[in-house]
Amino acid sequence: MELEFTPEEDAFRSEVRAFIAANLPAATRQRLAEGRPTTKQDVMTWTRILHDKGWSTPRWPVQYGGPGWTPVRQHIFLDELLSFPAPELLSFGVSMVGPVIYTFGNAAQKARFLPRIARLDDWWCQGFSEPGAGSDLASLTTRAVRQGEHYIVNGQKTWTTYAQRADWIFCLVRTDPAAKKQEGISFLLIDMTTPGITVRPIDTFDGGQEICEVFFDNVKVPAENLVGQENRGWDYAKFLLGNERTGIARIGTARSRLIRARAIAMRSQRDGSRLIDNARFAGRLIEAEVALKALEITQLRVLSADAARGSTGKPNPASSVLKIRGSELQQRSTELLLEALGPDALAYGNDTPADLPEGADAIAPLYFNTRKVTIYGGSSEIQKNIIAKAILGL
Ligand SMILES: Cc1cc2nc3c(=O)[nH]c(=O)nc-3n(C[C@H](O)[C@H](O)[C@H](O)COP(=O)(O)OP(=O)(O)OC[C@H]3O[C@@H](n4cnc5c(N)ncnc54)[C@H](O)[C@@H]3O)c2cc1C
Structure with missing residues (x-):
């Protein structure tokens, strides 16, 4: 088992980091x-x-414009984006519908959508999700009825991330209610x-509108927009959800937040001394840093085992362990940030007094927003069911 990066991989990491530093717009970087x-x-x-650099589809096969990176390089690239932090590529396109189209779509769909x-x-x-279909996704009821060269779609989707920004939606629809x-x-x-x-944004606890309800009322969709075969959508959805879990540990995100929490704790004073000198706070911070290091090594073990085994086309159930630990550490790192800021973290939106540490008003919304990570992409309970069945054989 290989748990060290090779000199070439280390050089690749430096190249990615330097590229991000030189090219990421300053305003985005600060946000x-x-x-x-x-x-x-x-x-x-x-x-x-x-x-323009050839890096916008890191996991795609070369024939569809991917850079031909190994899984380890893909991991390094994502880790650098998250750690910097730089914006991630839009997963709904690059990691979800793109691979479905190049794997199951026809030539016209590939030519039209992939570039x-x-x-x-x-x-x-x-x-995918509906008011009555989340963890139990196969219960979905949005209906598509074939009429000539079209499908007529009726129903509702919910929790649809950034539907208000979207040009296209990929949907699971019921085409055979009797099956x-x-x-x-x-x-x-x-x-x-x-x-x-109709798209209706949902107000969330963090003050944002990241998710939406989407309603379909006799929506006429050309039949040529069906991917693969009718009534085989569940297979494509499983393939897509397997891809969704790749890179889900998001170690770089937790890392950059822990680094920030430590920096704030080094500056902030509590009861006459620096917060970092408070044994309880420092202990909790170090515990999270150690847990993150352990998760990083676990992720490398999974990557290394996957590389040795070759592609089976099925998600590795170990990715459920990465999802649970990774999402818990994202949450813990925002809790520590919130604690490090203390009362300053109560600043919200436009309330920011000038003497607060930079960006303090963003921390409480970030903390609330991060509650989502143990729910989406398969909730922690669902991941535990997968571990029980597929790893522990219960
Ligand atoms: C911020 C955010 C963004 C999202 N974006 C999208 C999106 O863009 N597109 C999309 O289609 N969906 C999206 N989702 C939906 C997400 O996939 C679902 O919320 C998730 O699958 C859980 O489904 P649910 O909300 O219906 O909860 P339920 O499935 O109703 O679950 C409720 C609770 O019961 C538990 N539970 C359910 N079944 C079991 C079981 N068998 N064993 C043990 N416990 C169980 C769950 O873990 C959870 O705690 C998003 C969700 C969030 C929070």
């Missing part, structure tokens, strides 16, 4: 460093910079400007 959400324009500009995903000419969103749940589902690509679609 992210302070823990604020990126704008649509931040992500588009950055994706095009990466696209636009790579340049972020189209912002994609994911229409067994998993066997009557199809995978449709829907233009968000089609009449009959």
Whole structure:
């Protein structure tokens, strides 16, 4: 088992880091460093910079424009983006619908959509979850009925991240209500400007509107937008969800937040001494740093085992361990940030007094926003079920 990076991999990491430092726009960099959400324009500009370098589709096969990186290089690239931090590539396009299209789509779909995903000419969103179908996704009821050369779609999706920004949505729809749940589902690509679609953003606890409800009222979708075969959508969704879990530990995100928490604790005073000299706070910070190091080594073990085994086309169940630990550490790192700032973290939105540490007003919203990470991409309870079945054999 190889747990060290090779000199070539270390050189690649330096190259990625230097490229980000030289090319990431300053305003985007500052927003992210302070823990604020990126704008649509931040992500588009950055994706095009990466696209020009040939780095906007890190996991795609070379024939579709990927850079031909090994899984370790893909990991290093993502880790550097998250640690810097720089905006991530829009996962709904690059990691989700893109691979579905190049694996199961037809030639016309590949030619039409893949180059636009790579340049972020189209912002994609994911229409899977519904009010009655989340963990039990196969219970979805959004209906698509074939009429000639079109499908007529009716129903509702929910928790759709950035639907208000999206040009396209990929949807799971029920095409055969009489079949067994998993066997009557199809995978449709829907233009968000089609009449009959209503997007309603949801106000969240952090003060943002990152997620939406999407309603479909007799939406007419060309049949050519069906991916693969009718009623085989569940297979494509499983493939997509497997990809969604790759890189899900997001070690770089937790790392950059812990570094920031430590820096704040070195500066801030509590009861006449520096917070970092408070044994309880320092102990908790160090515990999180050690847990992060352990997770990093676990991730390398998984990567190394995957590389040795070759691609099986199925997600490694160990990614569930990475998801649980990674999301818990993202949450713990924002808790420590919040604690390090103390009362300064109560500043919210426009309240920021001038003498607060830079970006303090962004921390409470970030803390609230980070509650989501143990829910999306398969909740922690669902990951534990996977571990019980697939790893422990219970
Ligand atoms: C911020 C955010 C963004 C999201 N973005 C998208 C998006 O862009 N597109 C999209 O399609 N979806 C999106 N989702 C939806 C997400 O995938 C679902 O929230 C998730 O799958 C859980 O489903 P649910 O919310 O219906 O909860 P439920 O499935 O109703 O679960 C409720 C609780 O019960 C637990 N539970 C459920 N089943 C079991 C079980 N079998 N065993 C043990 N415990 C169980 C869950 O862990 C959870 O704690 C997003 C969610 C969030 C929070």
